[in-house]
Amino acid sequence: MVEGILVEGLIYGILAFGVFVSFRILDFPDLTVEGSFPAGAAAGAVVASAFNLSSNAVLHGLAVPAGMLAGFVVGGIAGFATAAVYHKLRIPPLLAGIVTMTGFYSINLRILGGKPNYPLITNNPMLKLARSFLGGALPSEWSLFASCVLVCLVLFGLLDLFFHTEIGIAMGALGDNENAVIQAGIQPNRLRTWGIMLANALPGLSGAMAAAYQGFADVNLGQGVVASGLATVMLGELIIRSQFISVQLLRVLIGSILFRALMYAARSWGYVAGITPNDLRLLTALLIILSVALSRIKRKR
């Protein structure tokens, strides 16, 4: 049970990294994630299993990185679509995200070969590797956890480094005051495009890992992920306050694990209060409201 919460928390924490980048760094409320997450799941599942079945030993060996990269890249493409629509048509971010998300539903079905669901039961190299990670030194569930920790640590390190570079600082300033970025002689739209691509590439990678973990990719996997990602980010902000980017990134992962634990608790013991799995979305919504309300009270004090 605990391993399950931790693994889910870390996998969806990568998604929450993306939500953090769009909502918090870029100040760009991006709904594309509802399309880029399942797109990453679909591309990751299809590519990893195709590579795995390949008779070419090199391709076969590259199944896991190829699947992860496919999810990352496809997510980034979805982000690019949103950025292009937003900049060219000058429509609100929410609308740009909805357009891409809607379009990607069909694209995702195509990636999945026309079926809404793509099972990975017998052909799941990513999960297989994660379970036997560290050469069987750990029980398979904890090996799975360790592999997720490794991926998250690498991503955390790269993102932390990135947000200390000139490009990362400029991206942070863009969400804060676009004028300051323009004054620095930076083309703001190009910078924002890279940011939105990153904010969707991460959910794409998360989707690829989630599909492997669940054993299938599904076209409906994206439903509600923006809200849960946002709840995750806010939960983290509620418990740890900091202006330092390293802490802000780390608390996204902590918030994600906490969020998954809360959802698990609601599923397992919610029946006491008459809560069914159908009510989890309502709980997510209430959690966002509660997080915002509590952060307001905290700020006033």
Add this chain to the structure above:
Amino acid sequence: MVRIEDVVVSFDLGGGQEHTVLNKLSLEVKQGQTVSIIGSNGAGKSTLLNSIAGSIPLHAGHIHLNGEDVTSWAEWERARYLGRVRQDPMAGTAGEMTVIDNLALAARKGPRRFRIATPPRFAREMERKLAELGMGLESRLRENVSRLSGGQRQALTLLMAVISHPTILLLDEHTAALDPANAEIVDALTRRFINEYDLTALIITHDMKRALEQASRVIMMHEGEIIADLSGPEKEKMNVAALVRLFKKVRGSEYAEDRDLLI
């Protein structure tokens, strides 16, 4: 060097009506010259600076910066030559970022690189530059800009505007939102930076006294046109009272109160 040729800017009022803000305006400011721009509200002073910086589209005319025709350049491209400070202390800085990150953003013009933005050497250099401002900012390098006072924030914005060594400085009533003591400090900083960085400066102000003191040339605008351009001995002879008289002559009876002109 700034050269403006026959610039027309008008705003669509809807219903086929247009309001002309700049009416075939031409102006040349030589390298290293400081120009004060005065005029009543709506005279087109801010629009003039906005059209130089590329923040608004022109209907007609050309803008040259440092000998290059930049009329078709986007605002971020023109920024390479320009430092800008507006009236609102919030306008030029990213409030939710630290002082040093803001400085790192402003330290260089142009595309960014994958390189650590604030290495220790950069921090030490900025500490020194902030100490020179005399506003106690050198000890607040890692604090968010939103926590600074208006005066501190505007002094920081001014430093950010010049730190990358642009050639032209555009100031739009940058001390008007500050209390008198802070306005005095920021004004002194402005004069120092203009000399130190050898800047061509266009400064909008409502303060006639300051307009005369800070610049070798004073331009008076009215309804989108330059109606007086004083420099050399003509400007040296000018005092506040004479300037106000000139101003009133143009504005007619609309401007009855002297003190409105002298704030």
